[in-house]
Amino acid sequence: MRIERVEIRHIRIELVHPFTTSMGTEFDEEHIIVRVDGEGLSGWGEVVAEGNPYYSYETVQTAWHILSDFLIPEVLGTNLAEPQQAVDLWAKVRGHRMAKAGFEAAIWDLLAKRRQISLQEMLGGSRKTIEVGVSIGIQPNVTDLLKTVERYLDEGYRRVKIKIAPGNDLPFIKALRDEFSELILQVDANSAYTLDHIPLLREMDTFGLLLIEQPLGYDDIYEHSLLQKQLATPLCLDESIHSLADTKAALGLESCRIINIKPGRVGGFTEAKLIHDYCRDQRVAVWHGGMLESGIGRAGNVALASLENFSLPGDISASRRYYVEDIVEPAFEVNPDGTMNVPQEHGIGVEVNQKRLDKVTVRKKVFKAPARK
Numbered sequence: 001m002r003i004e005r006v007e008i009r010h011i012r013i014e015l016v017h018p019f020t021t022s023m024g025t026e027f028d029e030e031h032i033i034v035r036v037d038g039e040g041l042s043g044w045g046e047v048v049a050e051g052n053p054y055y056s057y058e059t060v061q062t063a064w065h066i067l068s069d070f071l072i073p074e075v076l077g078t079n080l081a082e083p084q085q086a087v088d089l090w091a092k093v094r095g096h097r098m099a100k101a102g103f104e105a106a107i108w109d110l111l112a113k114r115r116q117i118s119l120q121e122m123l124g125g126s127r128k129t130i131e132v133g134v135s136i137g138i139q140p141n142v143t144d145l146l147k148t149v150e151r152y153l154d155e156g157y158r159r160v161k162i163k164i165a166p167g168n169d170l171p172f173i174k175a176l177r178d179e180f181s182e183l184i185l186q187v188d189a190n191s192a193y194t195l196d197h198i199p200l201l202r203e204m205d206t207f208g209l210l211l212i213e214q215p216l217g218y219d220d221i222y223e224h225s226l227l228q229k230q231l232a233t234p235l236c237l238d239e240s241i242h243s244l245a246d247t248k249a250a251l252g253l254e255s256c257r258i259i260n261i262k263p264g265r266v267g268g269f270t271e272a273k274l275i276h277d278y279c280r281d282q283r284v285a286v287w288h289g290g291m292l293e294s295g296i297g298r299a300g301n302v303a304l305a306s307l308e309n310f311s312l313p314g315d316i317s318a319s320r321r322y323y324v325e326d327i328v329e330p331a332f333e334v335n336p337d338g339t340m341n342v343p344q345e346h347g348i349g350v351e352v353n354q355k356r357l358d359k360v361t362v363r364k365k366v367f368k369a370p371a372r373k
Helices: 060-075 083-089 097-115 119-123 142-152 170-179 195-207 222-228 246-253 268-279 295-304 355-359
Strands: 004-023 023-037 042-048 127-131 134-136 159-163 182-186 233-235 258-261 285-288 338-343 361-368
Touching: 004 060, 004 246, 023 060, 023 097, 042 060, 042 097, 042 295, 060 083, 060 097, 083 268, 083 295, 097 119, 097 268, 097 295, 119 295, 127 182, 134 142, 142 159, 142 170, 159 170, 159 233, 170 182, 195 222, 195 338, 222 233, 246 258, 246 268, 268 285, 268 295, 355 361
Parallel strands: 134 159, 159 182, 233 258, 258 285
Antiparallel strands: 004 023, 004 361, 023 042, 127 338
């Protein structure tokens, strides 16, 4: 399939509620939407780099530059039969995995539509529904946290993840466990702790947590191996895992017992599948993280999370968890049993609402392949 046209849009969508983590508070989400056109079809992807460099060194600005000046020129006008061909063309560009992942996702969608199959089928997934959870930012106090969790449980969620940081941890965890004794609960530190906090982190062993996510440095693997030896609760790595190589290092050092897979963080679906398959062969559980995606990115997440080794509920919440109005139809919903349906239509399985997309677009750039001679 010849890549005839590529369009990128910088979007900004206001969040329903501010989202607070150890890195700060977000009031809106900035991402880049990628549209790839060929042979009368359009594929859609989402670059999850944010407006700031707090989660990752990549930002909307860096991704816009890398897409415009390097990634798009490499594939514009070329014929692609498999996403791997694009991955190979981009190999000389070091890093910038989020920029690559959003573009690659659009290519996966385009090729799935050409083959008249769902993205789920093209990725190798099979489940019709996936188990999902909800991620809750740091709340002002225990009372607000309990009310927030109760609301989400009423909406159908069965697994809850709360963000934590020093000073906003043990009292919140204890209150949740006292109030909801059977709740599937995990915590996410976003690298807010150090090895000096081992005594505090060991106290978390008493609360029956599913896992503790990324307690130490955002680029660390080694020190997590020292911490895991001190804890009964499984550690899960997120920010530290950018590739299959990182995954092998983390598991080889016993730095964690669970891996969080985010296609944006690891460079796309191709690398995400390699990590999934390796963890499956090593009998290591994985789950799908989230980056506050719009329905475009969320659709890809749902399809990927239908692969067999995504055995723990992911951070793939309903559209209305984050946005008053999503940019796709239908919006994603959570079923009463805490699952989400996997779209079965061709490609990502949802339609982009062009009017809503235009409304949240900050800037747009279009690239066209030269006409064939």
